Amino acid sequence: MEYYGNSKTPQGASKATTRLRTFTSDTKISLQMSRLRSYESPLKKKYDVGKYDLAENYVFQESMQELIPKSTPEYVDKGEHYVERIMRALHHFKQCALIGPSGTGKTHIVYLVAEIAGLPLWEINCGLQTTSFDLFGRYVGLGKENWVDGQIVSWCRNGGILYLDEANMMKQDVATRLNPLLDTRGHIVLNEKDNEIIPRHPRGFVVISMNPFSIEFAGTKPLNAAFRRRMNAWITFDYLSTGANVNKDEVVLIRERGGVSKKVALQMVNVAAQLRYNYKRGEIPYAPSVGDIINWAKLVSDGTGVLDAAEETIISTTSDDMTTQETVRRIVKSAVEHGSGQAPIQEIG
Ligand SMILES: Nc1ncnc2c1ncn2[C@@H]1O[C@H](COP(=O)(O)OP(=O)(O)OP(=O)(O)O)[C@@H](O)[C@H]1O
Numbered sequence: 001m002e003y004y005g006n007s008k009t010p011q012g013a014s015k016a017t018t019r020l021r022t023f024t025s026d027t028k029i030s031l032q033m034s035r036l037r038s039y040e041s042p043l044k045k046k047y048d049v050g051k052y053d054l055a056e057n058y059v060f061q062e063s064m065q066e067l068i069p070k071s072t073p074e075y076v077d078k079g080e081h082y083v084e085r086i087m088r089a090l091h092h093f094k095q096c097a098l099i100g101p102s103g104t105g106k107t108h109i110v111y112l113v114a115e116i117a118g119l120p121l122w123e124i125n126c127g128l129q130t131t132s133f134d135l136f137g138r139y140v141g142l143g144k145e146n147w148v149d150g151q152i153v154s155w156c157r158n159g160g161i162l163y164l165d166e167a168n169m170m171k172q173d174v175a176t177r178l179n180p181l182l183d184t185r186g187h188i189v190l191n192e193k194d195n196e197i198i199p200r201h202p203r204g205f206v207v208i209s210m211n212p213f214s215i216e217f218a219g220t221k222p223l224n225a226a227f228r229r230r231m232n233a234w235i236t237f238d239y240l241s242t243g244a245n246v247n248k249d250e251v252v253l254i255r256e257r258g259g260v261s262k263k264v265a266l267q268m269v270n271v272a273a274q275l276r277y278n279y280k281r282g283e284i285p286y287a288p289s290v291g292d293i294i295n296w297a298k299l300v301s302d303g304t305g306v307l308d309a310a311e312e313t314i315i316s317t318t319s320d321d322m323t324t325q326e327t328v329r330r331i332v333k334s335a336v337e338h339g340s341g342q343a344p345i346q347e348i349g
């Protein structure tokens with residue numbers, strides 16, 4: 001079995017080979033370990049996070065290499081230094097929480113941080129009906145004789161970043177089992193496997209993300225209190241542009257990634273900013289993310305009219321409900337009529 005890692009080796013040596021011994025039950029296996037030269041992502045400089053080496057001395061299985069994200073698009077912020085703050089929190093506390101409305105780039109930034117750090121990413125959406133079997137593991141085979149680790153257990157043994165998306169939607173039984181993992185005990189107990197205790201890997205980081213719990217955010221739940229206490233750092237995300245505050249970097253991003261003119265990009269961001277305002281007030285169920293506006297822009301740059309392209313993208317993504325769609329359509333039309341000027345912010349309702 002070949003293992004690859006990214007820990008430091010003596011200067012000039014790009015790859016040093018070490019033989020390690022490990023024991024599984026009563027079998028002694030000799031493993032071939034390969035240590036690669038320290039991983040230095042060029043993105044570290046760009047996001048000014050050179051001093052955090054989360055993967056220092058980390059050696060992992062070659063098969064986990066594919067869990068390290070690649071080519072994550074640029075992340076833009078308004079000077080909040082989100083990448084640096086997440087890496088700092090992980091460096092000091094090994095875990096942190098990201099909180100913010102839907103589409104503010106929480107998932108995007110976790111991918112970026114994993115890529116910059118050179119760490120495998122284990123992503124779990126807690127809102128989906130993921131079973132305890134998927135997360136912790138199960139016996140398989142005709143006689144149920146072979147144990148297969150679930151995702152959380154694999155992360156616990158191997159390290160990397162465990163990303164729990166929509167953490168407030170997590171089922172209570174799963175949250176309870178994660179508690180010892182997230183506090184000073186730092187282990188998980190596999191009661192389905194003779195109470196095996198698996199210590200958290202020294203390079204095992206946790207990021208949770210969620211939408212803020214408030215009456216304005218339909219469908220959100222408060223985070224389980226025990227879970228909340230265990231998170232050492234909370235980082236709050238928001239849209240680049242909301243209401244009358246239109247951020248010029250968001251316009252540039254849409255122009256560059258969507259391939260439209262500055263004028264059209266500005267119109268689109270105006271629309272998105274208005275819809276985000278309505279979403280935050282609980283008037284519509286969803287508001288466009290940067291990604292949604294980019295999709296809209298791509299259709300326009302391909303020759304589709306601004307309104308037609310909006311139908312297929314931001315109008316339909318907001319809701320299935322015809323009345324809501326009509327509201328969004330009205331806002332799009334009003335922004336288009338105002339050219340690149342900001343239409344007056346409208347309240348719905
Ligand atoms: N600041 C940003 N810079 C670049 N792209 C962004 C930014 N914010 C959001 N995006 C893009 O917008 C889309 C939505 O982002 P993402 O899925 O990360 O949001 P989220 O906060 O995780 O939403 P949810 O709470 O619904 O899971 C993605 O395509 C992402 O690349």
Ligand SMILES: [Mg+2]
Nearest residue numbers: 106107108165
């Ligand atoms: Mg997300």
